[in-house]
Each structure stands twice: as structure tokens, then as C-alpha cells.
Amino acid sequence: MIVAISLDESVEAARACARDEVPTPLTYPVLVDRDHAWAEAYGVINVPATVWVDEHDRVVRPPSIAPGDDKFIEFTKISADIHHDALRRWVHDDVLPMDADAVRSRRAPADAALQEARAERRLAMHLLRVGHEELGHAHLARALELAPDDWTIHRGSMPVRGEDPFGEAFFDFYQRWEAAGRPGYES
Amino acid sequence: MTVTLVVDGAVHALPGAVRDDALLVEADALADVTGWHLRDEGLCRGDVCIPRFALDGLEHADGLDLATFARALGRPLAVEPAAALAVLAESPDDQAGAIAAGQAPPFVLPDLDGNPVALADFVGRKKLLLAWSSW
Numbered sequence: 001m002i003v004a005i006s007l008d009e010s011v012e013a014a015r016a017c018a019r020d021e022v023p024t025p026l027t028y029p030v031l032v033d034r035d036h037a038w039a040e041a042y043g044v045i046n047v048p049a050t051v052w053v054d055e056h057d058r059v060v061r062p063p064s065i066a067p068g069d070d071k072f073i074e075f076t077k078i079s080a081d082i083h084h085d086a087l088r089r090w091v092h093d094d095v096l097p098m099d100a101d102a103v104r105s106r107r108a109p110a111d112a113a114l115q116e117a118r119a120e121r122r123l124a125m126h127l128l129r130v131g132h133e134e135l136g137h138a139h140l141a142r143a144l145e146l147a148p149d150d151w152t153i154h155r156g157s158m159p160v161r162g163e164d165p166f167g168e169a170f171f172d173f174y175q176r177w178e179a180a181g182r183p184g185y186e187s
Numbered sequence: 188m189t190v191t192l193v194v195d196g197a198v199h200a201l202p203g204a205v206r207d208d209a210l211l212v213e214a215d216a217l218a219d220v221t222g223w224h225l226r227d228e229g230l231c232r233g234d235v236c237i238p239r240f241a242l243d244g245l246e247h248a249d250g251l252d253l254a255t256f257a258r259a260l261g262r263p264l265a266v267e268p269a270a271a272l273a274v275l276a277e278s279p280d281d282q283a284g285a286i287a288a289g290q291a292p293p294f295v296l297p298d299l300d301g302n303p304v305a306l307a308d309f310v311g312r313k314k315l316l317l318a319w320s321s322w
Contacts, residue, residue, distance in 0.1 A: 001309060001312050001313070001314055001315070002314075002315045002317055003304075003309065003314055003315070003316050003317065004317045004319055005296065005316060005317065005318050005319070006319055006320055006321075007318060007319070007320045008320050008321050008322070010321070011299065013321040014299065014320070014321060015299050016321070017319075017320075017321045018299060029298055029304050030298060030299050031296040031297065031298050031304055032296060032297055032298070032299065033296055033318075035196055037196045037294070038294045038296060039318060040277070040282065041282070041285050041286070041292040041294065042286060042291075042292065042316070042318075043283075043286055044318045046318075047318050047319050047320045047322075048317065048318065048319050049317075049318040050315055050316065050317050050318070051291070051315075051316040051318075052313070052314070052315060052316075053291045053306070053313070053314040053315075053316060054313055054314075055310070055311050055312060055313060056310075057290060057291045057293075057306065057307075057310060058289055058290060058291065059286060059289060059290070059291050062286065063318070066317075087315065090313065091313055100289070103289065104289070107283065107286055108283060108286075109283055110278075110279035110280045110282065110283040111279055111283075112263070112279045114279070115262075115263045115276050115277065115278070115279045115282055116263040116265070116276070118263075118276050119263040119264060119265035119274045119275070119276035120265045120274075122193060122265070122274045122276070123193070123265035123266075123267060123272065123273070123274040126191075126193060126198075126272060126274070127267060127270060127272065130270075132267075132269075132270055135267050135269055135270060139265060139267065142265075155322050156320065156322060158322060159321075159322060165321075165322035166322075
């Protein structure tokens with residue numbers, strides 16, 4: 001089964017997107033992780049990412065970038081078919097996408113700067129939610145400085161920073177990240 | 188006064204004070220939300236104790252200094268004294284360890300209507316957890 005988890009700060013934005021998906025209405029649960037507590041626990045730093053969890057709640061495929069289609073393949077460079085075929089084999093025939101060693105080797109290592117950035121981001125969002133605009137943006141800036149390549153922190157905060165996550169600011173971020181070798185990007 | 192501390196995703200209003208940009212929280216209240224108690228031998232949770240010599244600057248008249256507390260536990264702390272607010276995050280090792288065990292970390296999240304949904308609700312089924320967003 002699919003469990004969709006939105007990393008949006010705005011529940012309304014998540015709801016609007018879910019409304020446009022097919023089938024309408026969606027047949028699977030759509031959850032909201034405003035605080036990114038789930039994303040952090042699972043090591044998700046970008047979207048769309050999937051984590052495969054088996055019947056016994058074991059992770060059989062760690063966070064992987066998995067576009068649902070090839071619409072943005074020029075940017076994603078990952079064909080949707082790779083995941084869809086592997087997913088069918090797992091669901092129908094219990095064929096695991098990778099062995100246990102490969103699962104382990106894919107897990108994100110401990111990262112002190114990233115953890116600090118996550119604390120700063122969470123503080124910033126709390127401040128913004130209660131109307132401390134200036135303080136909130138100062139802490140958000142600190143989080144961006146600490147984790148310049150984390151999409152959930154950087155692109156995810158563009159709406160609250162008044163930037164267009166599909167506009168120029170995003171393309172600046174994208175180009176810098178691309179030049180850095182697409183860190184944290186695994187299919 | 189009240190200090191707001193966010194820990195493990197929950198927001199706690201705790202008795203404390205702000206002194207020279209440092210956030211202080213009463214020891215008993217901090218123990219209630221973190222499980223770490225200040226004893227003669229040090230800062231302890233269960234059988235594990237951080238010895239006193241590593242806790243320099245922790246104790247003040249108005250409570251325990253959150254920054255020293257977090258540093259002793261190896262956990263990052265983000266602080267905003269002007270709002271008497273702090274966020275205590277997981278240590279880098281604990282965060283990486285949560286998934287390193289191979290077991291999916293349990294979670295409870297609200298759906299779009301605010302109803303809580305847990306990973307445990309789907310035990311016995313294969314799950315594709317899909318992280319997405321409007322951005």
C-alpha cells in the first residue's frame with residue numbers, strides 16, 4: 001500500500017495538491033509531516049523520495065529519489081520505470097530491491113551540521129507560526145547556512161521565505177547543488 | 188517565567204528563566220520531559236550517568252542551563268532567548284542510529300483531516316512511504 005507523507009508547512013497547500021492527484025479522491029492515506037520529524041527520522045532530504053517498508057516494518061529500500069513519471073527527467077535524470085519495475089517485483093514476487101548490506105551502506109551517516117540545521121529550522125518554524133517573523137527568518141537563515149544542500153530545508157522553506165520554489169531562486173539553488181555533484185541524490 | 192522547550196516533536200511550557208541570553212529550566216521539569224535527572228553522581232537516565240566534571244555551568248539558582256545540558260548529551264540545541272524558546276534535537280549518532288537498526292522508526296502523523304495515523308496501523312502489509320510536497 002502507498003502512504004503519502006507531505007513535507008509542506010502549509011496543510012492547505014498539501015490539501016490542494018492532493019485534490020489534483022488521480023485517482024480522485026486518492027485511495028491511500030495522505031499524511032502531513034509539518035515538523036519534518038518523520039523525514040528526519042527516515043533520512044529523507046529531498047522529494048519525491050520513497051522508503052520501502054516490509055510486512056514486519058523492516059526497511060528494505062532506504063530513501064530513494066523516485067519520480068512518479070518522466071516529466072522532469074531532464075532534471076531528475078532518473079527514469080520512473082526503474083522504480084516501478086522493481087516495485088512490481090517486490091509486491092508480487094517478494095524480490096528485494098537490494099540486499100541487507102546495500103541497505104546499510106545507503107544509510108545517511110551521522111552529520112552534526114545537519115542535525116544543528118534541523119534544530120534551527122524547527123525553531124524557526126515555531127517562531128514563524130507564532131508571529132515572530134524577524135526572529136524566525138534569522139534562524140531559518142542559520143539553518144540554510146548549516147545545510148546548504150538539504151532540499152527539505154532549502155527548497156521546503158521557500159514558500160515561507162516568500163520565494164518561488166519553481167522560480168529563479170530555486171534554479172539558483174539547483175545549479176549550485178548540481179555543481180556540487182548532486183549531494184544526497186540516490187535512486 | 189515560562190520557557191518553551193520543543194523536544195521529540197512535543198512542545199513543553201516549563202518553569203524557568205532567561206539570564207544573559209541563556210535559557211534556564213527547573214531541574215525537575217526538565218527531568219520530566221527528557222528523562223535525565225540531576226543526582227549526586229551526575230546527570231542520569233536509568234543506569235547511565237554523565238559525571239559532574241562534564242557538567243560545568245549546568246546549575247544556576249533559577250534552574251539548569253539548557254545549552255550546557257544539551258552539550259553534555261551531545262544533542263544540538265537551537266535557542267531564541269527573545270522568545271524564551273529552544274529546540275532540543277536528536278544527537279547526530281542517535282538520528283543515524285534510528286534507521287541503521289534496519290527497523291522502520293515508528294511514527295504517528297495527522298492526515299489531511301487531522302486524524303492520527305501510525306505506521307503500526309499497517310503492520311502485516313508492504314508499505315511504500317512516499318515523501319512529497321507542493322514545492
